[in-house]
Amino acid sequence: MSFAEPLQTAAGGLDVQAVRRQFPVLDQQVNGHPLVYLDNGATAQKPEAVIEAEARCYREYYANIHRGVHALSQRSTAAFEAVRGKVQRLLNAPQEKEIIFTRGTTEGINLVAYSYLRPKLQPGDEILITAMEHHSNIVPWQILCEQTGAKLVVIPISDAGEISLDDVEDRIGPRTRFVGVVHVSNALGTINPVKEIVELAHRQDVPVLVDGAQSVPHMPVDVQDLGCDFFVFSGHKLYGPTGTGVLWGRYELLRAMPPWHGGGDMIRSVTFEKTEFADPPARFEAGTPNIAGVIALGEAVDWFLGLGPSAVAAHEADLLGYATERLRAIPGLRLIGTARERAGLISFVMDDAHPHDIGTILDGYGIAVRAGHHCAQPVMQRYGVPATARASFGVYNTRDEIDRLAEGILKVRELFGG
Amino acid sequence: MNELADLYQRVIIEHNRNPRHFHRLEPCTHHATGYNPLCGDEVRVYLRVENGHVQQAAFQGESCAIATASASLLSEVLPGLPVPRARALVAEVIRLVNEGDSGDSFPGDLGVLGAVSRFPGRNKCAELPWKALEAALDNDHEASVSTE
Ligand SMILES: Cc1ncc(COP(=O)(O)O)c(C=O)c1O
Numbered sequence: 001m002s003f004a005e006p007l008q009t010a011a012g013g014l015d016v017q018a019v020r021r022q023f024p025v026l027d028q029q030v031n032g033h034p035l036v037y038l039d040n041g042a043t044a045q046k047p048e049a050v051i052e053a054e055a056r057c058y059r060e061y062y063a064n065i066h067r068g069v070h071a072l073s074q075r076s077t078a079a080f081e082a083v084r085g086k087v088q089r090l091l092n093a094p095q096e097k098e099i100i101f102t103r104g105t106t107e108g109i110n111l112v113a114y115s116y117l118r119p120k121l122q123p124g125d126e127i128l129i130t131a132m133e134h135h136s137n138i139v140p141w142q143i144l145c146e147q148t149g150a151k152l153v154v155i156p157i158s159d160a161g162e163i164s165l166d167d168v169e170d171r172i173g174p175r176t177r178f179v180g181v182v183h184v185s186n187a188l189g190t191i192n193p194v195k196e197i198v199e200l201a202h203r204q205d206v207p208v209l210v211d212g213a214q215s216v217p218h219m220p221v222d223v224q225d226l227g228c229d230f231f232v233f234s235g236h237k238l239y240g241p242t243g244t245g246v247l248w249g250r251y252e253l254l255r256a257m258p259p260w261h262g263g264g265d266m267i268r269s270v271t272f273e274k275t276e277f278a279d280p281p282a283r284f285e286a287g288t289p290n291i292a293g294v295i296a297l298g299e300a301v302d303w304f305l306g307l308g309p310s311a312v313a314a315h316e317a318d319l320l321g322y323a324t325e326r327l328r329a330i331p332g333l334r335l336i337g338t339a340r341e342r343a344g345l346i347s348f349v350m351d352d353a354h355p356h357d358i359g360t361i362l363d364g365y366g367i368a369v370r371a372g373h374h375c376a377q378p379v380m381q382r383y384g385v386p387a388t389a390r391a392s393f394g395v396y397n398t399r400d401e402i403d404r405l406a407e408g409i410l411k412v413r414e415l416f417g418g
Numbered sequence: 419m420n421e422l423a424d425l426y427q428r429v430i431i432e433h434n435r436n437p438r439h440f441h442r443l444e445p446c447t448h449h450a451t452g453y454n455p456l457c458g459d460e461v462r463v464y465l466r467v468e469n470g471h472v473q474q475a476a477f478q479g480e481s482c483a484i485a486t487a488s489a490s491l492l493s494e495v496l497p498g499l500p501v502p503r504a505r506a507l508v509a510e511v512i513r514l515v516n517e518g519d520s521g522d523s524f525p526g527d528l529g530v531l532g533a534v535s536r537f538p539g540r541n542k543c544a545e546l547p548w549k550a551l552e553a554a555l556d557n558d559h560e561a562s563v564s565t566e
Contacts, residue, residue, distance in 0.1 A: 031421075353483070354459075354481065354482035354483055354486075355457070355482075356457050356459070356482035356483075356484070356540070356543060357426070357482050357483045357484070359539075360422070360425065360537060360539070360540060361422060361426070364421070364422035371457065372456060372457045372458065373457065373458040377458060380458055386457065386458040386459055386460070386480045386481075387457045387458050387459070415426055415431065416431065416434075416483070417431075417435070
């Protein structure tokens with residue numbers, strides 16, 4: 001297989017068929033039907049280049065990093081460290097040393113919660129989040145609140161699934177110490193006005209963390225333009241390996257933060273009296289990391305930048321528009337999340353069929369969607385549903401697959417009546 | 419596709435559409451709520467137990483077709499059973515939905531749940547009301563249980 005195959009059409013759009021050929025997993029039948037993978041919000045499939053990069057590391061030059069004078073260790077270290085620059089380009093981060101490798105979004109948020117925020121919190125302080133956060137951007141803050149007597153304040157969402165900047169402004173007060181906001185909601189698809197939220201928060205000197213788990217794989221992201229202080233995402237949703245992720249933070253904040261985990265690789269010198277910590281990023285990367293995974297994440301980043309985040313966004317906007325139109329036409333189907341600015345996914349419920357049953361029936365036709373609360377139970381409560389079915393798109397999805405989805409949903413209706 | 423038709427066979431669809439004993443039971447002697455944290459489903463089982471026998475069973479909640487039909491079937495087969503028999507049935511149903519068998523030895527239409535065993539993602543749904551039943555029998559007051 002050739003990795004050099006062009007992935008753009010002459011017009012500059014994605015050549016989706018060429019993209020699809022790079023994903024070995026897509027070429028299979030599920031329950032007697034060609035696989036339609038629409039669960040990219042949960043995790044994305046991997047292109048050959050990424051699979052090969054991880055395998056090549058193990059086949060050719062794998063060793064532990066930062067601690068060997070021998071050739072393999074030096075090669076592994078160089079390959080691992082080179083990924084920081086790639087991620088820096090992906091996010092347009094000011095400095096390479098601001099890129100910290102984690103296991104994923106969840107770990108990045110917890111790192112900021114424990115290392116940055118907890119030491120600063122006093123009883124009565126407030127942490128501001130939105131009502132559409134993933135559990136990973138709720139629970140760490142709740143735990144801090146419990147430990148320190150701080151309070152979680154929540155920005156409400158409208159029926160369409162939007163937050164209002166007036167509500168944000170109202171809730172940023174003298175006790176607000178931190179804002180955590182999801183860039184793109186994994187349950188609703190809403191793109192939040194992060195830049196404006198950051199401006200409001202910074203007016204009161206409040207730092208902002210952006211959960212970019214669902215934005216990075218679907219659009220160009222520029223942390224300097226957003227103006228935020230911390231930004232986190234997961235490698236596995238960006239066509240990279242599982243168990244990889246990134247925390248970006250402004251260097252002056254990172255430099256002032258104590259370590260979260262102690263261990264090897266994060267120290268300058270250790271005696272039993274006193275340990276001097278290394279500077280970031282090493283300070284926050286204790287222990288042997290996911291070496292081959294991070295190296296393959298670098299490949300995923302290059303591959304994604306090669307496709308062009310804008311071309312990806314345009315392709316997925318087309319799919320989203322088409323899916324919205326097709327699904328809206330199905331009687332008894334209700335879209336959950338109809339914000340003006342949406343990306344990547346479509347969440348829905350049906351009058352007569354529970355999302356779990358929708359998921360099983362679609363699977364019977366080879367169509368993979370997610371059914372459940374999407375780790376966003378407060379969103380489900382807000383809309384008075386126990387769960388939704390969610391089709392989430394990736395670079396390799398096509399309009400034909402949306403047709404298959406719509407046909408599958410019609411089968412659900414047939415079975416469940418209505 | 420035949421497997422899908424097996425899972426969503428007429429009995430299950432019909433129980434889902436018209437669940438039996440779908441109401442609170444008041445007064446009741448036992449009740450418990452089962453949660454499936456995977457999907458947020460919730461089934462609350464009510465029992466009236468007298469003289470060592472289940473006299474009445476009912477349920478409420480918000481759940482998928484499989485859990486709803488399972489609860490509805492539960493409410494049909496339970497009345498009249500001695501408590502130890504009801505407990506034994508919990509284990510038998512859990513085996514049925516995980517391992518499957520012809521289901522012939524089960525009372526009423528309960529055996530149809532055997533089809534769930536071919537859908538490993540869904541056995542928790544079928545188990546949910548039975549886990550709640552077990553929790554209810556273990557406690558004679560508020561109880562809750564989760565499938566995880
Ligand atoms: C918006 C959002 N935040 C956070 C996460 C958690 O990511 P991970 O499980 O990779 O840590 C997810 C993934 O489901 C997500 O969609």
